[in-house]
Amino acid sequence: MTTNKQDHKTPRELLHNTAGMPASDGDGVKMTRIIGTNQLNMLDPFLLLDAFESDQPQDYIGGFPDHPHRGFETVTYMLAGRMRHKDSMGNEGVIAAHGVQWMTAGKGIVHSEMPEQESGLLKGFQLWVNLPAKDKMCQPAYQEFIAQDIAMEVQQDGSEVRVVAGTTDSGTSGPVEREDIKPIFMDVTLAANGEFTQQIKAGDNAFIYVIEGRVLVGDQASSLPAKQLGILSDGDQVTITAASHSARFLLVAATPINESVARGGPFVMNTKEQVLQAFDDFKHNRF
Secondary structure, eight states: OOOOGGGOOOBOOEEEEEOOEEEEETTTEEEEEEESSSSOOOBTTEEEEEEEEESOGGGTTTOEEEEEEBSEEEEEEEEESEEEEEETTSOEEEEETTOEEEEEOTTOEEEEEEESOSSSOEEEEEEEEEOOGGGTTSOOEEEEEOGGGSEEEEOTTSOEEEEEESBOTTSOBOSBOOTTTOOEEEEEEEOTTOEEEEEOOTTOEEEEEEEESEEEETTTTEEEETTOEEEEOSSSEEEEEEOSSOEEEEEEEEOOOOOOOEEETTEEESSHHHHHHHHHHHHTTOO
């Protein structure tokens, strides 16, 4: 009997893990910065990942008043609480639990993100995704979806997969699209000892962030605990298993852009000169 080489998948294993570092942004909002640190500067095309979680209003009530962006995308995904956003184009809305806002800043936008609550738990993530040089000065745009718009796959053991972007191996597709980097963004809740397998295109960068519980990654069953991000090795697919208790994690992947990156606060361009131009444009109201 011969083996069809196309059926053979190279498993992705846990390559490196990090807990990130405490940070503060906006008007004193406390968070954990996981990507965008000295330990993990970026994972092309992912520039930054912040996790925020607090039921203490003083940790988040200041929110993120008006601030500019240019040259990349911000992805805000909520797990609990409500966040109101407004921008310089006249857009306004509220992101609540299991909702997502995938904003393309493009050539420039000024926006605010403020808690739509004075008490209770506020929990979620903000991910920055780079844009290639050809799109950095595109028109700003949004892909925004409430919880009911996020596709959800329920497995026989009760495990749930919320699909923001990408397609599961069972064929469930998320609403967010970006054709060039073909992102995967999945929020997976596994029952105790439950297993989740997902194909990821070889060459794409991928990570897992464990929200709750502990998971075992790959054929080597490497342990990854809660509040840790794990970078995956290259390969065709990943298998993630919940340890003795239930677990929840994000699985995120995309095709690297492989271009030079120049950062300056809220601007991400290809050269330092372009960043300086962005500051000048913002100063002179050219956004």
